[in-house]
Every structure is written in C-alpha cells, then in structure tokens.
Amino acid sequence: MASLVVMYGTPSDAAAFDRYYRETHIPIAKAIPGLRRYEISRGPVVTPAGPSKYHLVATLLFDDLAAIQAAFASAEGQKAAVDVQVFATGGAEMFIFDSEEV
Template identity: 35%
Template sequence: MVKLIALYKQPEDQKAFDEHYFNTHAPITAKIPGLRKMEVTKIVGSPTGKSDYHLLCEMYYDSHEALKEAMKTEEAKASGKDLMGFAGELVTMMIGEEVNE
C-alpha cells in the first residue's frame, strides 16, 4: 500500500479549521477514485508537551500508479484547490510506503 500523507500545523483558529476540514475538505477528498481508506488523526500533544501539529491524514492507495492516476481526476483537483484555499501554508504533503518486515 502507498499513502499520501497530509500533516497540518496548528491553525490560528482551530474551530474554524476543523469546521472546514471535516465538513468540506474531507468529504471532497473521500470522493477521489482509487482511494482505499482515509484515516485522520488529531494530534493532542507530544512526549515533550505541546505539539506544533494539529492533524495527520493518511490516504491509502493500492500502488504508486493508482495514486498517480487518482491525482489526475477532477475529484483530486477539487480537493487540492480546496486544500490550498484553506490550509496551503499549514500543510506538508508526503508519499510513503507501508513496510512489512
């Protein structure tokens, strides 16, 4: 499995961020063809106290090719446009592979 990972820094207004994220952005993202599973984790702290991060979203795809194809769709473009509009300066995007040792 391949993951597209979005890591969000703390927003100035958590309530407004969460409202938009969970009621607008996540439903748009969930419609992306080829997306197998989407897991959202709210960051509540770190071992040393407060965290600089607010949310982590892991979006699972069958393969790198499946992810590439998904990113070409209108649904992915809509998700990206929305993301840049409300969290462009807060988000770091990464691609990862699950490791089975």
C-alpha cells in the same frame, strides 16, 4: 499499499479549520478515485517531548504509488488539492511513500 500523509500546521482559527475540514474537505477527499482508506488524527498531535507544530494529520491509503499519481491527476484529486489552499492557514506538508508490512 502506498500512503499520502498530510500534516496540517496549527491554523489561525482551529475551530473554523476543524468545522471546514469535517464538513467540506473530507467529503471532497473521499471522492478521490482509488482511495482505499482515510484516517485522521484525533486530539492533539504531540511528540514524545510534548506539543508539536501540527494540528491534524491525515493518512490516505491507496493500492500503490501509481494509484496515488492517478488519483491526483483526476478531477476529484485536483479539487481536493485546490481545497487545501482554502482552509490550511497553518500550511500543509505532504508525504507520499510506498510501504511494506514487516
């Protein structure tokens, strides 16, 4: 499996972010071809030492890195990427990696 992890910084209006993310962005992202699983954090995102600068973490799982590349080359993937700019007032960091079970 390969993952795309998106870490959203604390937005200027958390309630508006949450509403938009659930009502608008999730349906857009779930249309991305090749998406196998989509998870988001629930509740505060913290570190072992306490609060973090992140409001929400999304993990999107695909078969492999090639599937992620194909997904974001698609019209649906491009629409999701552009949409992030609409609501992520606290910024968004994206990480892509292949993984193995150990």
